[in-house]
Amino acid sequence: MEWLANPASSGGLAMRADWYIFIGAGIAVGIFVYACIVWCLIAYRRRGARAPAQFEENRPLELFYVIVPLLLVFALFGVTLAYELPVDRVGDPPNRIAVTAYRWSWRFEYGNVTTTGTPAAPPTLYLPVDETTEIQLRSDDVTHSFWVPAFLFKRDAIPGMANEFDLTPNRLGTFPGRCAQFCGLSHAQMTFIVRVVPRTAYVRYLATRGAALP
Amino acid sequence: MIGWLTTTDHKRIGIMYVVATMSFFVVAGLLALLIRAQLAVPENTLLGAHAYNQIFTLHGTAMIFFVIAPFGIGLANYLVPLQIGAPDVAFPRLNAVGLWLFVLAGITVFCGLATYGGAAATGWTAYEPLSDIVVGTGAGQDLWFVGLLMASISTILTAINLLATIFLLRAPGMTMWRIPIFSWEIVATALLILMAFPSLAAVFAMALIERHLGGHFFDPAYGGNPVLYQHLFWFFGHQEVYVMILPYFGIVTEIIATFSRKPVFGYVGLVVAAFAIAGLSLGVWAHHMFTTGAVSNPFFSAVSFLIAVPTGVKFVNWIGTMWKGSIELSVPMLFAIGFMLNFLIGGITGVMIASPPIDYGAHDSYFIVQHFHYTIGGGSMFALFGALYFWFPKMFGIKLSEGFGRWVFALLFVGFNATFIPMGFMGMEGMARRVYTYPALGHLALLNAVATAGAALMAAGVVVFALDVIVSVRRRAPVSDNPWGGYSLEWMTSSPPPEFNFEELPPIRNRRPAWPADAAPGDSA
Numbered sequence: 001m002e003w004l005a006n007p008a009s010s011g012g013l014a015m016r017a018d019w020y021i022f023i024g025a026g027i028a029v030g031i032f033v034y035a036c037i038v039w040c041l042i043a044y045r046r047r048g049a050r051a052p053a054q055f056e057e058n059r060p061l062e063l064f065y066v067i068v069p070l071l072l073v074f075a076l077f078g079v080t081l082a083y084e085l086p087v088d089r090v091g092d093p094p095n096r097i098a099v100t101a102y103r104w105s106w107r108f109e110y111g112n113v114t115t116t117g118t119p120a121a122p123p124t125l126y127l128p129v130d131e132t133t134e135i136q137l138r139s140d141d142v143t144h145s146f147w148v149p150a151f152l153f154k155r156d157a158i159p160g161m162a163n164e165f166d167l168t169p170n171r172l173g174t175f176p177g178r179c180a181q182f183c184g185l186s187h188a189q190m191t192f193i194v195r196v197v198p199r200t201a202y203v204r205y206l207a208t209r210g211a212a213l214p
Numbered sequence: 215m216i217g218w219l220t221t222t223d224h225k226r227i228g229i230m231y232v233v234a235t236m237s238f239f240v241v242a243g244l245l246a247l248l249i250r251a252q253l254a255v256p257e258n259t260l261l262g263a264h265a266y267n268q269i270f271t272l273h274g275t276a277m278i279f280f281v282i283a284p285f286g287i288g289l290a291n292y293l294v295p296l297q298i299g300a301p302d303v304a305f306p307r308l309n310a311v312g313l314w315l316f317v318l319a320g321i322t323v324f325c326g327l328a329t330y331g332g333a334a335a336t337g338w339t340a341y342e343p344l345s346d347i348v349v350g351t352g353a354g355q356d357l358w359f360v361g362l363l364m365a366s367i368s369t370i371l372t373a374i375n376l377l378a379t380i381f382l383l384r385a386p387g388m389t390m391w392r393i394p395i396f397s398w399e400i401v402a403t404a405l406l407i408l409m410a411f412p413s414l415a416a417v418f419a420m421a422l423i424e425r426h427l428g429g430h431f432f433d434p435a436y437g438g439n440p441v442l443y444q445h446l447f448w449f450f451g452h453q454e455v456y457v458m459i460l461p462y463f464g465i466v467t468e469i470i471a472t473f474s475r476k477p478v479f480g481y482v483g484l485v486v487a488a489f490a491i492a493g494l495s496l497g498v499w500a501h502h503m504f505t506t507g508a509v510s511n512p513f514f515s516a517v518s519f520l521i522a523v524p525t526g527v528k529f530v531n532w533i534g535t536m537w538k539g540s541i542e543l544s545v546p547m548l549f550a551i552g553f554m555l556n557f558l559i560g561g562i563t564g565v566m567i568a569s570p571p572i573d574y575g576a577h578d579s580y581f582i583v584q585h586f587h588y589t590i591g592g593g594s595m596f597a598l599f600g601a602l603y604f605w606f607p608k609m610f611g612i613k614l615s616e617g618f619g620r621w622v623f624a625l626l627f628v629g630f631n632a633t634f635i636p637m638g639f640m641g642m643e644g645m646a647r648r649v650y651t652y653p654a655l656g657h658l659a660l661l662n663a664v665a666t667a668g669a670a671l672m673a674a675g676v677v678v679f680a681l682d683v684i685v686s687v688r689r690r691a692p693v694s695d696n697p698w699g700g701y702s703l704e705w706m707t708s709s710p711p712p713e714f715n716f717e718e719l720p721p722i723r724n725r726r727p728a729w730p731a732d733a734a735p736g737d738s739a
């Protein structure tokens with residue numbers, strides 16, 4: 001819940017808006033339908049043996065409750081497009097990191113620096129804050145999925161295909177990341193750490209060829 | 215005993231389907247309890263990773279292929295000929311083939327447990343290349359593919375049989391627009407099966423060829439593509455979702471109308487909605503693949519939103535059926551209401567994850583686990599218990615107890631919601647599905663403890679149900695032919711019905727042949 005309320009990337013902020021609109025619409029529809037059901041159960045509970053009126057259709061009403069939900073889902077589709085397109089857009093940022101998933105850890109390549117991990121010692125992915133970084137995602141073996149819950153985002157790593165997407169973290173911090181697509185025995189331990197650092201620290205990390213930051 | 219094993223009577227076959235699916239339900243439920251026991255506390259070491267992976271794979275496989283889908287089909291086997299006034303199904307021997315192939319399929323899948331390396335452990339989706347022989351388990355995975363191939367053939371045969379029965383064997387007076395809603399939902403379900411299951415049979419055959427004959431369909435090194443597996447699997451898989459819900463929509467419709475003492479509101483709309491759902495479900499499969507980066511997300515998102523409309527129509531029709539009715543809260547009606555309350559949550563979360571920006575966060579997390587359990591568990595499973603209470607008197611001439619039944623409903627309803635409400639929040643806190651262990655981050659420990667307690671309540675509910683069956687069968691309280699005041703033809707024959715169903719066919723002049731004629735002025739058609 002903490003991550004939904006306070007996502008750590010600009011894409012996350014857009015997706016949070018989408019979540020909130022759908023949660024709001026869902027609660028409104030849910031309360032309306034629940035109220036109708038509860039009303040029926042209270043008002044029309046069987047009392048005595050009287051046979052109720054035997055009506056079975058009401059065409060104008062039936063048309064109404066097809067059109068209203070149609071309008072609602074059109075609106076929700078518009079909302080979806082508005083928030084999906086910026087998240088899916090891939091620019092041409094100067095920062096590029098090649099991320100490769102394999103059973104059961106990750107390899108991060110920043111050009112001249114490469115880090116890998118193991119299930120017991122997960123690797124750390126460094127990202128500069130307030131800058132866009134392009135991730136090129138691949139898999140060495142089976143299908144995995146790169147998931148950072150704090151960014152409200154994941155993308156699959158599929159063998160034979162490269163997936164590219166942009167991440168723009170908007171606050172400093174350390175966030176858990178993990179594989180989301182079931183990939184066998186140690187799937188539960190296929191984790192990594194995301195550290196969002198200032199530009200200077202990011203440059204120092206690359207210059208020292210991966211010597212861990214303090 | 216030999217009579218039961220060699221029977222071609224649709225009622226006996228239907229009852230054996232129910233008994234077989236309920237047996238698989240108990241096994242799959244015990245597996246679910248093991249899952250919840252392992253996840254009760256963070257960093258638990260009760261089960262190892264490999265044991266856990268087999269358990270969740272078998273739980274999902276059994277609940278989908280050997281409980282929820284075949285129960286609907288088995289109940290249709292029992293009910294459809296009775297509801298349309300036919301002596302049996304169109305192809306009685308084919309029907310027996312379908313049943314025994316289905317039982318054998320389930321046993322085949324579970325036989326994997328006895329192999330070296332254990333049963334299949336790749337989830338019910340068995341994605342390639344994970345399920346390929348290089349990285350998958352050995353014979354257990356093969357038995358899984360072979361078993362489900364058999365199940366798909368069994369399902370296709372039964373679907374053909376039910377369609378032929380409904381189109382060709384209706385009694386005089388039983389026009390298409392007088393068919394009870396349950397049988398209409400079976401028409402839509404059977405058509406969906408005929409479109410979806412060939413895709414399943416094809417992709418599992420391809421997976422077997424990939425494993426043993428060097429198929430390379432899904433291997434990028436040879437020009438294959440792992441995404442192809444997902445397309446073929448989900449083209450089946452998402453229609454299977456509706457195969458697992460449409461019969462239960464029918465069950466709920468019949469129960470609500472009977473216990474509201476009113477005709478089904480918007481009968482034509484309900485039938486059209488069933489076919490709209492079936493038609494649209496052909497175009498939504500890749501919403502399971504939003505995060506692959508390999509499909510047109512807006513297209514599949516839009517069609518997925520649209521399918522909410524006919525589903526919403528059904529909700530309004532159920533409410534319209536209760537509106538100004540005379541509602542009796544008997545046990546079947548309680549389960550129908552539980553179905554509506556739970557399934558609505560499944561529907562709303564379903565619309566949420568049909569929006570890709572939400573799915574990017576929710577996909578493959580416990581949010582998804584919550585969503586589909588609210589549809590299949592909170593929806594179909596509640597309707598399943600409603601159906602058992604509703605039609606048990608017809609099947610066996612014995613009524614189950616109202617007192618026990620209320621306890622079964624209360625335990626299942628409270629237990630279900632306690633188990634699955636926390637899972638949505640687990641997903642938002644970053645818990646992936648199909649993990650056998652998790653760290654004590656955020657509120658994960660508390661949420662999982664509540665979920666496990668809820669599972670225990672559900673188990674108690676199933677135990678009380680078993681007690682109810684035992685006690686009621688021993689007591690053998692006599693029951694009338696139509697104990698609930700039902701409307702459709704099955705209530706106009708004896709309980710249980712005789713061989714070939716009707717001593718004499720009752721006249722069918724409207725949609726409610728069992729409703730006293732002078733009391734049904736509003737009936738049309």
